[in-house]
Amino acid sequence: MxxxxxxxxxxxxxxxxxxxxxxxxxxxxxxxxxxxxxxxxxxxxxxxxxxxxNKIPAPQDPRDFSGVWWTRGYDRTFRPITDPRLSPAEAARLLPMTPNEAASRQHHLDMEKLGTPVADAPTQCFPHGVPRLIASPYPIQFVYSPGMITILHEVAHNVRYIHMDRKPAPADTPRTFLGYSVGRWEGNTLVVFTDHFNDRTQIDEESLSHGLKLTVTERISKFTNKYGGVELRNLITIEDPDHYTQPWTAERLFPWRGDIRLSEYSCEENNRNAPVNGVTVAK
Amino acid sequence: MTLWAIGGLTALAGVALPGPLPAAAAARDGGAPLFEQPPTGTPNLTGKWAMLEAITHLLTADGKEPPLNAAGKAEYARRQAALQAGNRKIDPTSDCIMQGTPRLLYAPHPFLILQTTRSVNFIHEVNHTFRIIYWDETLPDDPDPNYLGYSIARFEGSTLVIDTSGFNDKTWLDYSGLPHGEKLKLQERYTLSGPNTINGAATLTDPDYYTAPWTTRFTLNRQPGMSLGENVCMDTHQM
Incomplete structure (x- = not known):
């Protein structure tokens, strides 16, 4: 946006x-x-x-997201949404960062300026993390099955399982790159709660970090824009008291793409971004 | 869980799962309506599956060695010698590249089959690898070769048939190193032989390394209680 x-x-x-x-x-x-x-x-x-x-039309039912969606453009950042909209630089000033997170963010920005960005999980072909994965500029596909909604991401063949028939993760759930997700419907909005993340991924590609206390709540709903196109709006609420002084919410839109399919994506073959000593160097 | 049982039973009886899901069933799924259904009149293979038998070396349906030609024998012998000398790096999966098909099926990890209106999807725990296979299409004439190839699916009676071509030659057919080239054509056949069992067959046609097409068989078992975990080869270097 x-x-x-x-x-x-x-x-x-x-x-x-x-x-x-x-x-x-x-x-x-x-x-x-x-x-x-x-x-x-x-x-x-x-x-x-x-x-x-709309060559193949989007499903009509407001709760049916099955099929392919693809975000427009490439935005490397998540920023708090505001009404009215602010410029990215202004919105960045609204990030409710703790002092440590502000310092960490500056370190990320400085390292990138030096041409040696801090290694982000995807540079090692690890799953991107959430919400980092939601910002990836590749198509995604929703698949519905009994008790579960699966989101397939073209980028680095990431797979997210949204458990629709389970309670939030038990305490002994392993910590993972993509966490453990449970979903429920509030009206026609799919509400996905994810926790049990490891601390090896970033919030966004540019500069924001998180720790083990991260929880992410996504509110995903479908709407028709004024051109007759169908889009998913994902409102992403990020909570991590070790990095942010209060929860904040970012947004991504995903237009319906009945005209395309997901392609095979191999990160592992000849990974051009493989980091050395914790930083990524241009190859 | 209940739905899988119903799916299995109706498949046995040769009756399709009814299209619209009853409201009660939807409620049991946390209120998630099931918009995606298998094509009318077909058995429902949706569920979690695993191959319980560890198959590291493919044999033909009658238990014989695959019909390698001279080039195939030479390449297989080279790989076997390296493996026996402890050189694991000769196996392409040691670099975490995709196993390719059919080797994906033989990885010691469960996988999902999600059968939907437009496609049947295989989602494997191992290195989170997935295949999205559309129904009743034609294979591209001259595809760019890739690890998993290009697949199309259809039902022949009650058997799910998946045809794949357009492979690259960077993968092995099995853990022992059976080779294949870019001309490989694979046909997988999945038949429910009971509510919780699939009789599977893979027919491989590859004139670069084999003297004739050959078929290998396998069995899949439902694993309703099993959860798919996060398996990241680049992190653990285990496939």
């Missing part, structure tokens, strides 16, 4: 600059018509895209 907002702002500033140049060079100002032509083109593109993506 923030990325799309940014794209919108860039487009707007482009429109402001380009027509002014045009005015300087030509006698007749044509600024207003160009804006409307641009926005008409954009509307047309969005509508054409929705039609293409």
């Amino acid at each position: 923030t990325k799309r907002l940014m794209t919108g702002l860039l487009a707007a500033s482009y429109l402001l600059v380009v027509p002014l140049t045009t005015i300087a060079q030509e006698a007749a100002p044509r600024r207003a018509p160009e804006i409307s032509q641009q926005s008409v083109a954009r509307e047309k593109k969005n509508a054409a895209e929705a039609a293409e993506w």
Whole structure:
């Protein structure tokens, strides 16, 4: 969303600059018509895209997410959502970080500037962790079966099991990269609670960390956008008192993609990002 | 659990599981409606399965060695010699790359078969490897080779039939090192022989390494009480 907002702002500033140049060079100002032509083109593109993506239509039942979804673009960060929307930099200032987390985040940013980012779990072909996996720019597929909803991720063949027929994880549940997830329906919203994470993954790709106390609550619901496209909205609430002073909620949208399928993804073959001494170096 | 039993029993009786799920059954599943159902009139293989017998070396259906040709014998002998000399690195799975099919089935880990409206999905615990196989399609003419190949599924009577081609040649067929090339064509056949048992067969056709097509058999057992854990080869280096 923030990325799309940014794209919108860039487009707007482009429109402001380009027509002014045009005015300087030509006698007749044509600024207003160009804006409307641009926005008409954009509307047309969005509508054409929705039609293409609906080639195989999304399931009609509001609780049926089965099929393929693919987030737009590539946003390496999770940020608190606000109303109205803020720029990514402004939203970053709202992150309720503990002093230690703020220092850790700065370390991540510094190491990346040096060209040696701190090694993130996926660079070692480990499962991405949650919510880190939700930010990955690859398609996903929901599969429903008795007592369980399975989410298949193209990226590094990650698999998440959402247990619909179980109570939250018993105390002796092993800690894992993707944690232990239980789900329930609140109306037409799938609420997924995940805990029992290990502490070897990040919150987002850019800079945010978590510890063993992390719990993640996802609220996933389906809606139809104004172009007739269908999307899943995932509101992701992150709680970890060792890293954040209060729970905070980020958002990701996943348009329905009836036009594509998941491909085979091998991270393990010739892993170009394999870290050395805990940092990733460009190869 | 109850649903699996019902699925198995109806499969035995040759009757399809009814399409819409009764409200009571939906409630038992934590309120998750079951939108995805197997195609009408087919047995339901959905559930957790495992191969209880440890098969490390594939034999033909009548218990003989597979019909390796000269190239196949040479490559197999090379791998066997390396393994016997303790060189585990010769096995491609020591680098955690995908086992490929059919070797995935022989890994000592349970897996899910999730049969849905559009596809049948095999989700393996071992290194969280999955196959999404669509019904009644045609295989691509000239696919980019990959580890798991390209698969299509259909029912022949009550037997689930999966045809796969488009493999790369980087995987072994079994733990002992039986080779295959990119021309490999695999047909898997899964038949419920009882509510909790599948009679399986894999027919392999690969002119690069074998003199004739050959078939190997296996049995799968339902494991309703078993949970699939998180198995990460790059972390443990175990497959």
